[in-house]
Amino acid sequence: MPDHPTVEPEAGAPPLAPTLDERGLARALSGRHFIGGAFVPASSGTTFAVANPATGEAIARAAEGDAADVDAAVREAARAQKAWARLPARKRGALVAQCGAVLRAHSEELARLITLETGKALRTESRIEAQNVADILEFFGGLGGELKGESVPFAPDVLSVTVREPLGVVGAIIPWNVPMLLMALKIAPALVAGNTVVVKSAEEAPLAVLRVCELINRVLPPGCFNILSGFGPECGGPLVAHPLVRKVTFTGSVEVGKIVATAAAQKLIPVTLELGGKSPMLVFADCDFDRTVTGAVTSMRFTRQGQSCTAASRIYVERPIFDRFVAALAARVDAMVMGDPLDEKTDIGTIISDGQFAKVRAFIAEGQATPGATARVCSKLPEDARLAGGKFIQPVIFTGLPDSSRLVQEEIFGPVTVVFPFDDTEAVLAAANDSEYGLAASVWTNNLRRGLDLAHRLEAGLVQINQNLVVQANLSYGGVKSSGLGKEASLESMLEHFTHKKTIMVNYA
Numbered sequence: 039m040p041d042h043p044t045v046e047p048e049a050g051a052p053p054l055a056p057t058l059d060e061r062g063l064a065r066a067l068s069g070r071h072f073i074g075g076a077f078v079p080a081s082s083g084t085t086f087a088v089a090n091p092a093t094g095e096a097i098a099r100a101a102e103g104d105a106a107d108v109d110a111a112v113r114e115a116a117r118a119q120k121a122w123a124r125l126p127a128r129k130r131g132a133l134v135a136q137c138g139a140v141l142r143a144h145s146e147e148l149a150r151l152i153t154l155e156t157g158k159a160l161r162t163e164s165r166i167e168a169q170n171v172a173d174i175l176e177f178f179g180g181l182g183g184e185l186k187g188e189s190v191p192f193a194p195d196v197l198s199v200t201v202r203e204p205l206g207v208v209g210a211i212i213p214w215n216v217p218m219l220l221m222a223l224k225i226a227p228a229l230v231a232g233n234t235v236v237v238k239s240a241e242e243a244p245l246a247v248l249r250v251c252e253l254i255n256r257v258l259p260p261g262c263f264n265i266l267s268g269f270g271p272e273c274g275g276p277l278v279a280h281p282l283v284r285k286v287t288f289t290g291s292v293e294v295g296k297i298v299a300t301a302a303a304q305k306l307i308p309v310t311l312e313l314g315g316k317s318p319m320l321v322f323a324d325c326d327f328d329r330t331v332t333g334a335v336t337s338m339r340f341t342r343q344g345q346s347c348t349a350a351s352r353i354y355v356e357r358p359i360f361d362r363f364v365a366a367l368a369a370r371v372d373a374m375v376m377g378d379p380l381d382e383k384t385d386i387g388t389i390i391s392d393g394q395f396a397k398v399r400a401f402i403a404e405g406q407a408t409p410g411a412t413a414r415v416c417s418k419l420p421e422d423a424r425l426a427g428g429k430f431i432q433p434v435i436f437t438g439l440p441d442s443s444r445l446v447q448e449e450i451f452g453p454v455t456v457v458f459p460f461d462d463t464e465a466v467l468a469a470a471n472d473s474e475y476g477l478a479a480s481v482w483t484n485n486l487r488r489g490l491d492l493a494h495r496l497e498a499g500l501v502q503i504n505q506n507l508v509v510q511a512n513l514s515y516g517g518v519k520s521s522g523l524g525k526e527a528s529l530e531s532m533l534e535h536f537t538h539k540k541t542i543m544v545n546y547a
């Protein structure tokens with residue numbers, strides 16, 4: 039990661055009241071983890087730079103966590119867990135819901151801060167994420183009473199019951215694309231179920247999640263929710279390996295997911311993985327055309343520069359409407375405004391980091407160099423001189439690529455989609471399923487019988503007909519094949535992944 043000029047931490051703590059000064063807040067959050075109810079520096083005293091991807095300016099420094107910081111945080115979490123688990127489950131839920139209300143009061147502040155550090159557009163992305171975070175906490179906060187067991191008819195004079203018990207300390211590792219939301223999907227069910235949590239934030243986006251942790255700690259007892267910033271192997275690795283961590287939940291790449299799962303297997307602890315995707319969108323000629331074009335723009339998450347696991351990065355369009363659809367989609371994306379992510383007019387912000395910028399541009403160059411391929415490069419780069427160093431990439435819609443192309447097979451995590459014509463339903467289903475991934479899929483048709491048939495046969499954890507929403511509270515979310523292991527966002531996910539079932543038998547004969 040490139041370094042930038044040092045940003046001195048602001049003297050004193052971040053403001054108590056919501057603030058709209060995102061730069062001041064970023065400086066005030068500099069250089070610290072949040073452990074045991076307080077901001078603490080890295081034990082090594084080392085920090086790393088956090089930059090605004092829209093300008094390249096240094097906005098903060100983050101504490102660089104290592105095994106010693108992990109140990110301190112996990113011990114605090116383990117200490118807090120005993121008393122937290124003894125609280126009545128509905129009381130824990132009520133406290134988590136109260137955290138949601140605090141976050142809602144700070145949602146504009148959080149939206150501005152996450153925009154500053156990730157380059158996502160404030161109006162089209164960050165505000166939605168900030169609201170969804172509060173929603174997730176409020177949703178899980180209402181589920182405390184659902185941590186119920188069963189009575190089992192074992193034998194006369196023997197009362198047999200099961201109870202749901204927490205696992206202990208949960209280690210959570212999160213990525214940078216929607217860090218507050220993806221963190222909420224882990225911490226909310228973990229906490230309501232009586233666990234305590236240590237989160238390792240993504241090195242590219244450590245600030246907004248740190249502020250969320252501080253805000254939540256205004257409500258929860260100290261030590262229940264701790265957060266560390268730092269790099270993967272040096273900070274995430276020791277977290278997974280720590281003997282007191284009894285469950286790991288991870289969102290990120292397939293490659294690192296396998297490392298995490300292997301390390302968790304050494305300790306025989308459960309692991310939940312939310313990994314990549316190469317989600318297909320199937321468009322039939324009988325669809326509602328305009329609605330489907332709009333749906334393709336949202337499905338492709340162009341407003342998040344395509345940096346989404348569920349992005350519709352493969353679009354299959356029935357041949358009679360193929361040319362018209364590609365032209366309409368390109369026109370719609372062309373009209374989107376790229377610019378300063380904090381500007382209300384901006385639809386599309388920037389790519390997160392130099393590494394992702396180079397990777398996405400390499401995919402685009404490869405596609406453009408492929409014989410027979412057409413690249414429709416949409417929208418305009420911003421002209422503002424302040425943004426000259428920004429990691430902006432114009433969205434690209436490809437047609438004419440062979441199935442074997444890396445752009446068709448691999449997750450790009452950028453504003454790039456590939457569009458294919460199709461003639462036959464069985465053939466398009468086979469193409470859609472011909473992927474190592476299986477996170478999400480969508481079908482666009484007015485023939486509900488066909489839509490439902492395909493919904494059953496598409497290999498994906500989430501299939502939507504005539505819409506393609508992001509993860510929603512109360513609906514199980516998670517992939518099959520290389521897209522992951524386990525589900526998130528629902529009551530079942532809380533019960534299955536953050537509790538174990540204990541059997542108690544009473545012989546009263």
Ligand code: ADP
Nearest residue numbers: 212213239240269270271274275290291294297
């Ligand atoms: P992305 O491509 O989204 O950056 P990664 O899988 O590289 O996805 O990173 C997701 C998260 O996993 C980040 O918080 C990162 O620091 C962490 N991470 C990376 N390598 C490791 C590792 N070896 N052990 C634990 N966590 C890791």
